[in-house]
Amino acid sequence: MKVRLVTEGFFTLLDDEQIEQTLIAPEDGFYWIDANLEDLAILQPLFGIHDLAVEDCLNDEEQRPKIEVYSDHYFIVMNSIRFDNEDIYLRALNIFIGQHFIITITNQKINELRLLKPTLWEQEVNRPDYFLYHLFDLLVDNYFLVGDRIEDKLELLEEDILIHPKKNHLTEIIGLRGEILWVKKMLGPQREVIGSINKRDLHLIDHQLQKYFGDVYENAIKVSESFETYRDLTGNLREAYQSGLSARANEIMRVFTAITTIFMPLTFITGIYGMNFEIIPGLDLKYGSYILLGIMAILGIVMFYIFRKKDWL
Template structure:
C-alpha cells in the first residue's frame, strides 16, 4: 500500500495511514492499495461491506457505481491485449471528499501513465484524479481496438493467401472474445453516463460535464467492437468459401487427370484382351506405336485442359 499527498500534481509520500483520515490543508490523499490492504482500510474509511466484498470476490465484477454516505464506490475495467487473448482487469475506486483509494488485484498500466499527467495539469482534487484515470482507461480501448483491427486484417490476408484449419480456431476464439468484451462495455458505458448526468456531490459540477466526452468515446468503442463482430462473421464466411474453393480446385485437378487416363485405359483394355487373331499383336513395332499414341493423346488432352484453364 502506498499513500501519497497530491497537491498541484506533486506527490509527497505519507508514512502514517492515520494522516489520510483528515483533509489536508491543500490537495488530497491517494492510497494505492492491494485487496489485502482492505482489512486495514475498511474500518478507517468506513468502507461498506458490500463494496469490500466486491473487491475481494474472485468472480468477474461488472462495472458499476454505488453511492454511500461518505464515499462512492466505482468499478471500471482496464483492458489489455497480448495478441493472443484479451484481458480485463478490474479497477476498484473509493472516492471521498479528500481522498481517493484505488484497489487492484493486478497491476494497472493506467495508474503508472497517469502520474505525469497529474503533474502536467497540476491536479489537486480527487474527483479530477478519477476523471483523468477513467479517461485514460477508455482511451486505451481505442489502442486495443486498433491492434485487434490489425490482427483481423492479417488473418483475412492469411486466409485469402494460404487457408489453414488453424485459422478457424483463431476466428472462433477472437470472435468470442469480442462478443464477451462487448457485453462488458455496456455496463461500463452506463457507469460513465451516470458520472455525467447524475447529481453527485463529491464531483464538481463543472468537471462533471467533461464526463460527456468520455461517454461519447465509450459509445464509439462499443460501436467499433460491434463492427469487429460483423467483420469476424465475414471472415468466417471467407474461410469457408476459401476451403470450398480449394476443394473444388482439387476435385477439378483429379477430374482432369481421370479424364486424361480414361482413353488410355480403353486402349490398354483393348490390347489386353486374350484373342489370337489380333493383327497388331504381331506387328514388330506395335508396342512402341501404341505407347506413342497413348503419350500423344495424354499430352494433347493436358494442353487442351490447360488452355481452357481446367488444370
C-alpha cells in the same frame, strides 16, 4: 500499499504508519492510496467502507462495472483492458472516492495507473474528482488502442484466409469472436457508469467537471460501436473461411477430374489390348508396343495441353 499526498500534480510519498493522517483533509490537495486486496483489512475500518463493497473487491469472479453511492464516498468498479499474446484480458479496478481522498484497489498491475502520473503533473491536478476523470479518460483511450490491434489482427487473418485457408484459422476466428463478445458484454455497464457520473447529481463530482465526463462517455459509446463492428467482421471472416475451403475443394476436384479425363482414353486403349483375343490389330508388329506407348504418350500430352490452354488445370 502506497500513500501519496497529491498537491497540484506533485506527489509526496507517506509512510504506511501515517495512514491515519489521510482521514483529515490536507490543507492543499488530496490523498491517493494505491492498495491491493490484502490492504482492505486496514482500509475498511479506517474509512468505513461498506461490507458489500469489500465483498465485491474480494470476489474472484468477473465484476461488472458499477457505481454505488454511500454517504461520504462512492464505490466504482471499472475494467482495464490488455491485449497480450493474441488474448484479451480485463482487469478489475476498484475505486473509492471521497471528498479529500481516492483509493485504487487492484489484484493485478493496471498500466493506466502508471500512465496517469505524468498526466496529473501536467494538468496540476489537485482534487480527487479530477484524478478520476483523467483515469477514466485513460481507461477508455486504451480500449481504442486495443481495438486498433484487434482490427490489425482481423486484417491479417483475412489476407491469410483469402490466400490459403487453414484449419487453425477457424480456431483463431472462433476464439477471437468469443473474446470480443466477452468484452462487449462488459462495455455496456462500463459505459453506463461513465454516463451516470455525467448525468447524475453527485456532490463529490465538480459540476463543471461533469461535461468532461460527457466527452469520455461519447468515447465509450464509440468504443462499444467499434467492438460491435469487430464482432460482425469475425462473422464475415468465418464466411470467407468457409467460402475459401469450398473454393479449394472445387479446385482439387477440378484437378482430379482433369487427370481422370486424361487417363480415360489411355485406360481404354490398354483395356482393348489387354483382352484375351487372338486377333487384335497391331499385335504382330515388331515395334507395336512402342508404337502404342508413343500414341498413348502423345494423346496424354495433347489432352494436358488442351486443358492447360482452357485453364482447366
